[in-house]
Amino acid sequence: xxxxxxxxxxxxxxxxxxxxxxxxxxxxxxxxxxxxxxxxxxxxxxxxxxxxxxxxxxxxxxxxxxxxxxxxxxxxxxxxxxxxxxxxxxxxxxxxxxxxxxxxxxxxxxxxxxxxxxxxxxxxxxxxxxxxxxxxxxxxxxxxxxxxxxxxxxxxxxxxxxxxxxxxxxxxxxxxxxxxxxxxxxxxxxxxxxxxxxxxxxxxxxxxxxxxxxxxxxxxxxxxxxxxxxxxxxxxxxxxxxxxxxxxxxxxxxxxxxxxxxxxxxxxxxxxxxxxxxxxxxxxxxxxxxxxxxxxxxxxxxxxxxxxxxxxxxxxxxxxxxxxxxxxxx
Numbered sequence: 001x002x003x004x005x006x007x008x009x010x011x012x013x014x015x016x017x018x019x020x021x022x023x024x025x026x027x028x029x030x031x032x033x034x035x036x037x038x039x040x041x042x043x044x045x046x047x048x049x050x051x052x053x054x055x056x057x058x059x060x061x062x063x064x065x066x067x068x069x070x071x072x073x074x075x076x077x078x079x080x081x082x083x084x085x086x087x088x089x090x091x092x093x094x095x096x097x098x099x100x101x102x103x104x105x106x107x108x109x110x111x112x113x114x115x116x117x118x119x120x121x122x123x124x125x126x127x128x129x130x131x132x133x134x135x136x137x138x139x140x141x142x143x144x145x146x147x148x149x150x151x152x153x154x155x156x157x158x159x160x161x162x163x164x165x166x167x168x169x170x171x172x173x174x175x176x177x178x179x180x181x182x183x184x185x186x187x188x189x190x191x192x193x194x195x196x197x198x199x200x201x202x203x204x205x206x207x208x209x210x211x212x213x214x215x216x217x218x219x220x221x222x223x224x225x226x227x228x229x230x231x232x233x234x235x236x237x238x239x240x241x242x243x244x245x246x247x248x249x250x251x252x253x254x255x256x257x258x259x260x261x262x263x264x265x266x267x268x269x270x271x272x273x274x275x276x277x278x279x280x281x282x283x284x285x286x287x288x289x290x291x292x293x294x295x296x297x298x299x300x301x302x303x304x305x306x307x308x309x310x311x312x313x314x315x316x317x318x319x320x321x322x323x324x325x326x327x328x329x330x
Contacts, residue, residue: 018047022060029067038067055095058084062099065106074114081107098137101127105144117155124148128164132171139175142168146177146184153191158203161188169210178218179225185211186237193244201245208238228274232261236278239285248289255282267310276315279303280322287326297326 001024007017025040045060061084068077081103084090093100105127111120128148131141149164165188172181189207192200215230227233235258242251258278265272279299287296300323304316 018044018051018053018056018060021047025063034067034071038064038071041067054089055099058090058095058099058103062103062106065103065110069106069110069113072113074110077110078107078114081110098134098140101130109147112151117151121148121151121155124151128167132167137175138171139177142171142175142177143180145171146180150184150187150191153188156195158192158196158200162203162206165207165210169214172214176217176221176223178214178221178223179227179230182211182214182218182225182230182234183227185214186233189237189241190244193241198245198247201241201247204241204245208234208241211237229261232258232274235261236281239278239281243281243285243289248285252282252285252290255285265307265310265312272307272310272312272315276303276307276312276319280318283319283322283326287322293326293329297323300326 003020004017004024007020021040021044025037025044028034028037028040041060041064045057045064048054048057048060061080065077065080065084068074068080084103085100085107089095090100090103104123108120108123108127111117111123124144125148128141128145131137131144134141145164145168149161149168152158152161152164165185168181168184172178185207189204189211192207193204196203211230211234215234218225218230225233235254238254239251239258242248242254255278259275259282262271262275262278265275283296283299286299287293300319304319304323307313307316307319
């Protein structure tokens with residue numbers, strides 16, 4: 001901020017103020033001030049465009065569009081991207097074909113967020129087909145094909161989703177994207193089981209088997225996920241998939257495995273929420289669907305006591321709510 005104030009006293013071409021605005025946007029993001037970051041990104045793009053640096057301008061606008069989408073401003077995001085994609089040089093793919101693809105990918109995600117699933121799916125399919133030819137960047141194709149598979153599954157097109165997932169896995173084998181592929185495959189399994197019940201169980205389990213292989217590869221490679229650990233997330237998803245298929249004993253067994261993988265929470269353990277949710281789900285399987293309220297209540301009461309002692313009071317609320325329901329039904 002001080003650099004920008006000082007730059008105001010210098011000739012316009014003496015200081016790269018576009019870069020300063022970009023740096024300030026990044027600082028604002030780290031400080032949790034995304035609205036300010038968005039303003040500085042937009043200003044950076046405008047300054048780059050004014051001095052004829054169109055590539056950097058489009059990069060800044062791309063970041064601004066992504067941030068707008070993250071802030072839930074779907075219409076603003078689409079409007080910005082539509083204006084960029086209408087620029088003659090962008091339409092001709094002149095700045096950089098990958099940058100243009102990134103703009104289209106963000107727009108497809110915005111269309112999905114705006115629930116225009118047909119248009120989003122059309123664009124994702126086109127991008128997946130184009131990115132299949134990116135021999136120098138199979139990892140990006142893996143990510144795009146994975147997102148395409150999920151969109152197809154949301155539209156109940158599970159055969160085509162399976163094909164897209166296979167494309168993603170083939171690209172992942174060349175340039176691994178462990179966490180993204182695991183997340184995609186678990187989501188595909190969840191969608192198929194939720195939408196098809198027991199009829200979709202075989203397909204859902206096939207997706208989970210693939211996710212299991214990805215998790216094993218990640219473990220062998222020493223990869224650590226940025227979000228939930230892949231092994232416990234997979235065990236939890238086996239529980240959810242079996243629950244959708246009315247296989248409650250299998251669901252409970254999978255959730256018990258997930259709890260063992262997550263491990264007991266500690267006072268500073270960031271996984272207390274994941275552990276509590278898994279306890280709640282297991283208790284629901286046991287107490288509601290398998291009609292064994294006594295062990296379910298014992299499970300819930302022990303978990304509430306442990307979480308309370310550790311100071312995780314917020315995580316106890318869903319557990320106490322389920323316990324009260326089970327006691328009312330006894």
